[in-house]
Structure formats: structure tokens, C-alpha cells
Amino acid sequence: MTANSIAPSPASVGGLHENHAAFLQRFTAREAQNRAAKQTPTLSVEQHAAYRAQLSNVRFIKPKYSEETEINVSGILNKWRRYCTDIKVGDWEVSIKNLKRETTQDFFLYVCERYKIKSWGSGEEYIRQFQQLYTTVNGRYMDRNDAKEVNKYYKCVLVPRFGHRPPNIDGKPVLNVDNLRVILTFNIAYDTSIFPGERHRIQLASCYQILCYTGARPAELVDGERKKPKDGSIEKLFGRKVVQSSSSDDDEDPAPPLDKDFKLLQSHLSRETVGRGRPKALCYEDIQMMIVRHPVTGRCIPAMAIKFIHYKGADNKPKPTIFYFTPTRKLLFCAVSTILALALHDNAFDAPSLTNASIIFRSKPPRFKQCIPLRWKASKLKIPVFRRYRGASLSEAEVMLYSKLRDDIGQQSLDSGHEKKWTPRFARRGAANAANGDAPDFIANFDLQNAFLEEEKESQLFRLFAHVSLTRDPRATSDMVPEEVWANLPPDPEIVELKKQRTQLKQGKYRIEGHKEEEKIRKLTNEIRTKRAQRERQVVKEYREHYFYNRPTWDIERQIRGEEEEEYAEPVIDVTIPERARLAEIVCHQPDDLTENEIFQRRIEAINLMVALCDKRETVKRDRIQRRAKVCLPVKSEPPEAETEPMPSPDRFPLLMQAAQCPDCIGDERLSREERAFTYCRPTVMKDHFDDHHLVGRERAEQCGEKIRCEHPKCRDVKFQHLDHFRSHVQRIHGVTLRSSEQVKQRRLRKAKRRRMVKAK
């Protein structure tokens, strides 16, 4: 086809008949749908009259609140209920219907006494929520004078009394490109935390990039939706859209005849229950991936547009914003590559041939076009890009939890030497500043000083001041308490006392099971464990603060004494998964002088490595293997060449296994070969692991009537109907004894009993 004949010529395109058939099928289906939709009934003359009569009883239509607000209002309702009961004010509903100003003020005194409120921002928020509750229940707004008095009472009496601080007194930390570089590098090259699967690491990288570049709210990427309370308060408060004038009855409805017309109005006034059909988090349909031709160089590159729908203002008006991304020269920062990798791993492209990065990068728009979109499979459109794990398996459709993102960014920021734990919100301000070119207040002040002194604005210094990297110490990690401190930590007197009590109860008997004081002993043990963990967390936190405050002084004193500065060398990359090691090498040690072509090649390799990495997994066994290797090193290091060679024999996984090897992990190809072949210290420990990690899934399979497969690489085709058949196969063929179903039952009963003992009051 030449550039002149651009009219579509169906006959020349292969497989087009199928496409026609697909079109016709969809078209007729949609037509039928529309026809059905048109048949919704309209009201008759009589029905309209009845409708008017009933509307006349409607006194107040409740304001439309966002889901977030509804949850908040039901939260304040719970506090109000508790107040009414605790302080013996009376029935909560009657009390709010006849609310007096002084009761409201007393209620907020109660709230300040019982609940952790730190800043008066939150205090004012509670007052606002209470007003919304009042409106929702009573069908009118709170008296304006009363509302003002309550606010003044809070500001003038409660704030000084409880020492609530002004909101955001700590200043607002901001991220910039250096911080993004540090955390992305750390995530890929140095982080030793164990994720349920390595796809999570790639998802994190992508979240960091998009958060920093767009300033999106975290809830636009991951699941930020709060859980609705299950106590029915939302339904009670917001189940009906109106407050009726004759609502003096305690019953919700005045109970007129339930004829057909009446029901019609009722259905108008109660709330729709249709779901949204997709999560609010980033889904494939929000991303447009395309290949564009560079207008100057003519080179074809992938590009991407992401649409976020911000909800703004009182009426929750949707405001879509579109962000465009192109590949960056520094591969570490390339958001397009990361999304491409996740999409390839999800097999999300509609074109069946788009299965790896090199094919995507070879695709081109037709010569007479600038751009060719890469469509997603219809089944993937409403699937979130960032998903959560259930155990060790990636969920098909569930969004990654906000709490996971928050915990991981917090941990990684501390481990990469930052003084304060980051939250996903930090990135938002950084992006806003980059977009507006302005900086937080205290920076503006710094700049004013120089303007006053007529000194030149030092842009480098200015940049440094604005961001969290100012206090970063690459030597610091999240847990950096020296052994010596742990060793010399005086015992906690409370824990000592609890231990003494426990020793007395034990009366010299070692065995607790069946002990006459078993319940008390177990409770004490649990309390000791909790207290010890709390204390250890506190030591870790305070030591870190101590270090960050004093280390500069120690360093200055050393300098003045003329001691040599401590060497700090960037640590070597030491990760176990080969794909991750290579990826880290490419993206974290990228030379500055690569040619376009070299970058092109590396980008493709990096994406393919990310896709491969998505299917890998590590477990706690990794660290045990490393520790064992260290112990064995002096003995084994005799022939160094032989060590580095991969095992020549394919029989890493012989049929006959060790009694303490896990028969399921041995077949898990996401794990490293060392982890698959891992031998536990004792068979009992392996059995615990098997029962805790694999048994439930296998039991579910048995109940659903699915065949049970032996995971050993040598007998994948061997399938069983019942777990017991599987157990005897594993014992006969592989020499591994698992617990029988009876033993499993006993173990579960014992565990449940212990849990009950610990929980009992």
C-alpha cells in the first residue's frame, strides 16, 4: 500500500472477515440492549398526581455527600452514641433531635477527653462532621449562632485546655528528583525486604514514578477507599434521600398503603445500590499506550497518556486531567517502561503478537499517521494495574492496598537513610512545586533574605534546602541500634515482674501443655512478648532519632580533632535473583554517554527483565540459605571455580527427597533453585510450614472437586482426587511424611485453644 492510497481496503488485510463478524455481533447485541432500555415505563397521569401528593410530604432532601463524608459522619455518630450512653444523656436520636447548644459543647469536651486529637485541624473537622450528622438526622441545618458558639468554645476553651497544636506545624517535606532517584535505586538494587512476589517491587517503582510526576493522590493509584462500617449506620443515616415532614413517628415510614404507585415513589427516594463496576484506582482503561513518531528525528517510540479523574468541590464535580509520558533517557526514571513491563506481564495487549518489549519497540504507525494506539484486551480494561497479593499469589482483579504502599514507602525511605519516614503524600507536594515553580514557605523566606542582601540566588543551594535529602545520611537504616546498646540495655522492670510471676506459676515444670495454670501462663507469655516487642520498637525509633540529632556533632568533633573522615562507599549490589541483579546493573549504573541506540537496546532489555522479575519470588528461606552459606564458606571455598559454575547435573530435584524438604516449594518455579530445594532443620518445622502455607489451598481444591497435583518437577502429571492419596504418594515416592488429616485437626484444635486462652479476659 502506498502513502497515497489511504482509503481502507478490507480485502488486503488478513483475517478481516473475522473482524467483520465480530463487529456485526457486537452491533446487534448493543442494539438489543438499547431497545430494552427504551422500554422503561413512564408515569401515567394518575401516577404523577400521586407522586406530587407524596412529594408534598417531603420536607428536606439530604445533601449529597461523598462516600468519604458518609463514613466520617457515621464515625461521629458512633462517638455521639457512646457519649449519650456513657454520660447518661439519653437516647441518641431523641437527644440530637432536641439538641441544645450546651450539649454540643459538652459532647466536644467528651470527644477531646476520649479520643486522640493532636491538631485543631482535626478538632474542627469533627465539629463539621457533627453538623453534617445533625443535618442528616433532622432535615435542617444547625442554628448558625449555635454553630459559631460551638466553634468559639472549641478554639478558646478546648484547644488551650488540651494543647491541640496548629495543623502542619512540622513543615511540609517535599520530594525532588534526587529523592526519587535514591528510592528507586534502593528499591531495585539494595532493598532486602521480602515481598509476596517480585511484581510488587515493579509496582512500587511505578507508583513512585507516577506519584512524583503527576502529584496524583495515592488513592488514584491504589485502593484508598475506607472500609464502610458494618454496623448499619450508613444505611440508617443515608438509606433514604429525604426527611419527611411527618417524621415525628419513631418509625422511618409513616406506613401508608403499600400500593404499586407508592412503591414507585419510594424507589425514587431510596438510594441506588448499583456498584461502580470498577475500582477507583488506576485501571488499564485509564492508560492509553501508543507508538508515536518523533516529529523531528522520525524515530518511533512508545508514549503513554494517563487520565485521572479528580473529584473536586462540594458537588464532587469530576475533573479529568490527562498526563503524557515519553521514555526518559535515564532508564531508572522511565514510567513508560515500567507500565509496559506490568502490562506485558499481565498479557494485557489486545494484539496477540505484542508479547515482549522488542516487538513493541519495533511497532510503527502507518507512514501517513503520527501515532498508533496499542489497545488493551476488553477483559483487562477494568483491571487495576497495581494489584494486591493473597498469600503468595497475585490477585486477578483486586487493587493493591494503600496501607501496603504506605508501609513500604515508609520502610524504604528509612532504610535508604532518610531522617523521616516518607508518606505517599510527600510526592504530591514535590510534583505541585515542580509544576508551579514555587516552594514551601520557609524556602521563600530563605530566598527573601538573599534578595534583601542583594546576593545572588544560589539555585543549587536553593534546591538542596527545599527537600528531604538535606538531612539524608546514607549510613543510616531503619533499624540501626548497635549490638552494644542491645547488650547493655537494662531490663524493663515491668517485664521482669511478669517473668517472675510466670516462673512462680510454672513451679519448676517445663511443660506448659496441660499444666494446671496453663491459661494464666500462656496469657503472661503473650503479655511479655507484646511488651518486649513494643519496647524494642521504641528503642529502634529513639536510637535513630538520637543518631540523627547527634551524629553531626560527633562528626564535627572528629574533624576538629583532625581525625580522618570515615570512608563511605556506595555498597555493592548484592541481590539473589539474577534478573534483579542484571536490572539493577542496567538502570542504577547507567553511564551518561550512551548513544541513542545503546539506550534503546538497554531499555528493551530492562523491560524484559522486569517482566521476568514479576514472576519471581523470595521467602524467608533466602536469608537462612545465606546464613548457612556464610557458615560453610571457609570449608567450601577450596575449589573457587567449581563454586561459581551452575550445577551441571539437571538432577537438582531427585525423586527421593529429604524428609525435611517441602514437597510443594520444590515445584515453585518462582523461587530460586536453592529455595526450592531448601531443607528445614527438622521435619516438624517443614510440616508446620506446609500446613501453614500450602494445606489450606489444597483443601479448598479438594472441596471444589479439583484434582490435586503433585508439584514435584518430575511428576507434574500425577493427579489425585483426595488429599490422603496425595499424602501417601508424597511419602511413597518422595520419602516425605506429611501430617495426616487427623494430626492436622488436632494441631488446629490445639492452636485454637491456645488462642482462646490468650484472648480470654
Ligand SMILES: [Zn+2]
Ligand atoms: Zn513449601
Ligand SMILES: [Zn+2]
Ligand atoms: Zn510426586
